[in-house]
Amino acid sequence: MQDQAEQRTDINTLGEFGLIEHLTRQFPLENSASIKGVGDDAAVIDNTGFLTVVSTDMLVEGIHFDLMYSPLKHLGYKSVAVNVSDIYAMNAQPKQITVSIALSNRFSLEALDELYEGIRLACKHYGVDLVGGDTSSSNRGLILSITAIGQGTAEKMVYRNTAKIGDLICISGDLGAAYLGLQILEREKQLFLSNPGIQPDLEAQNYIIGRQLKPEARMDIIEMFEKNQLVPTSMIDISDGLASELFHICTQSGVGAFLEESGIPIHPDTELQAIKFGLDPATCALNGGEDYELLFTINPKDVDKIRFLPDIYIAGEIVEAKDGINLHTKGGNIHALKAQGWRHFEG
Amino acid sequence: MQDQAEQRTDINTLGEFGLIEHLTRQFPLENSASIKGVGDDAAVIDNTGFLTVVSTDMLVEGIHFDLMYSPLKHLGYKSVAVNVSDIYAMNAQPKQITVSIALSNRFSLEALDELYEGIRLACKHYGVDLVGGDTSSSNRGLILSITAIGQGTAEKMVYRNTAKIGDLICISGDLGAAYLGLQILEREKQLFLSNPGIQPDLEAQNYIIGRQLKPEARMDIIEMFEKNQLVPTSMIDISDGLASELFHICTQSGVGAFLEESGIPIHPDTELQAIKFGLDPATCALNGGEDYELLFTINPKDVDKIRFLPDIYIAGEIVEAKDGINLHTKGGNIHALKAQGWRHFEG
CATH class of the missing domain: 3.30.1330.10 (PurM-like, N-terminal domain)
Known part of the structure; x- marks a missing residue:
């Protein structure tokens, strides 16, 4: 009223x-x-x-x-x-x-x-x-x-096409949450449309829903690069999912990648929510979009500049193009990664 | 077939x-x-x-x-x-x-x-x-x-808010054609919708319709400024109609304007087509949009740099703000100009 x-x-x-x-x-x-x-x-x-x-x-x-x-x-x-x-x-x-x-x-x-x-x-x-x-x-x-x-500046500009064999693959924060946040919001929307009297059940998933509705760009990571005098060898923001972005870097740089599933950061809330939805958390991290974390590669000689930073996860290595773009799963398998990501045209 | x-x-x-x-x-x-x-x-x-x-x-x-x-x-x-x-x-x-x-x-x-x-x-x-x-x-x-x-460059950049009292008001080309071109196209569309078998009657109005469908930006005028070492005192492109753009310059510069109807360039085809539609050609030039000519003001000491150029029309003078923004009509009247222009929100 x-x-x-x-x-x-x-x-x-x-x-x-x-x-x-x-x-x-x-x-x-x-x-x-x-x-x-x-x-x-x-x-x-x-x-x-x-x-x-x-x-x-x-x-x-x-x-x-x-x-x-x-x-x-x-x-x-x-x-x-x-x-x-x-x-x-x-x-x-x-x-x-x-x-x-x-x-x-x-x-x-x-x-x-x-x-x-x-x-x-x-x-x-x-x-x-x-x-x-x-x-x-x-x-x-x-x-x-x-x-x-x-x-x-020209000296510090970082492109996608400059990753080198032996570089370490780094990620600035946890992935997959924005995608699951969207799934919760979509589910509640459908329930509301079929019964407008219903109250949304957001399952107290503030973290996940916040990652979807109010993502932050990683200004702090760029400031850290400046402070630590680190210039990544390549970089891209993760808008379409980790797999898709890694493909961009590899394709444009003419290299391959060996990605460790165990190295992909996933928030505990994301993990739990994925399981509730019957989804594989790693798949959400690899193919869910809109996390807006940074994916970058660094020369291994720079590893001490980031090794102990809480926000940085080392998740693999750049390899020769002929070795392909592979994921080493937690289950001990190695299989070729596919770039799926968001496809607005297929929506 | x-x-x-x-x-x-x-x-x-x-x-x-x-x-x-x-x-x-x-x-x-x-x-x-x-x-x-x-x-x-x-x-x-x-x-x-x-x-x-x-x-x-x-x-x-x-x-x-x-x-x-x-x-x-x-x-x-x-x-x-x-x-x-x-x-x-x-x-x-x-x-x-x-x-x-x-x-x-x-x-x-x-x-x-x-x-x-x-x-x-x-x-x-x-x-x-x-x-x-x-x-x-x-x-x-x-x-x-x-x-x-x-x-x-900072020395040559020209803004809207820097017209001075005594400056001459200049226009780079004829106005009103794009508006009339749109009227012809709209009329033919309505006829086609009511009778799809009909052939469009564009009245051989290539000039007018071309001004609507394929306007050109006045790159040549900027080149002329450079060649003649002329920097206008203010400038705007005419996308919403002469009256509206003149109001922008005057309001932002804190000045008034005395515009001569006889100085407003109108193409003969525009003049004829306006009359066919029962419209006043000057009104089309003042309030019709999308001509993309340049409206600019110059210091009178620079008048010799443009006086004999075929593409430049001097159409009035900047006056004190208290004297308002007026049009001196061909009929010998002076009346306050209104800024109408395109209003997409009122469409």
């Missing part, structure tokens, strides 16, 4: 420019390099002596997110985190983002404010400025397109 | 990465500054000593374009032109673009190839590299999000 009707301001009352002004006025420019942000034809970024790094992602309602269980604030936060994660995966520092949205009339201004509040919180957390974007209507649903722009 | 069925390759057969590879393999990196393009987490751009300029636009089927009369190749070309136009409007040089698309299953690979062929032609024409993007599915329709990145 509601005593008061919720406030609902129609987007049309502001006009496009009023809407942009409304949405972006809480984003002061923080970086001295951000010479010009929202309000002109383009954003201007002064980065003399540095490399500019640009990454972009598009998120479509019903494909990449479901507003039945993704609060808009979380969606805003995640959409930024996902993009800056790509910049960190280059060993660079994100500095600016642009945000374009298209949305249908069913979204109120208050809903949009929630979305932008999440974006604002993420900008603050990762130290990036919102410097531009575009806002328009859509016939159906919400579409978000975010571009992140970062800075790095 | 068709003898052979058209080839139709389902997008799903390629997978996401195969699709990206397929779509982007015809885009060699041309600029030496494009260190890394498609195929890593982010694009890397070396621009030591220069300013980076970034602009982004989102185009949604049914809102910004209609595939019933927008061939995909034209759409691809236009979506790039529209973005680089924003970079030129800063007096900067576009260098790279990223292209993100979401599309439903009704699009075949051949259709996508058409789209990317248009993008490729525009990249070639404007000298920009495609350096990244994202591709995913949508539940309905096609959504394009393009980010353009450019280079410029």
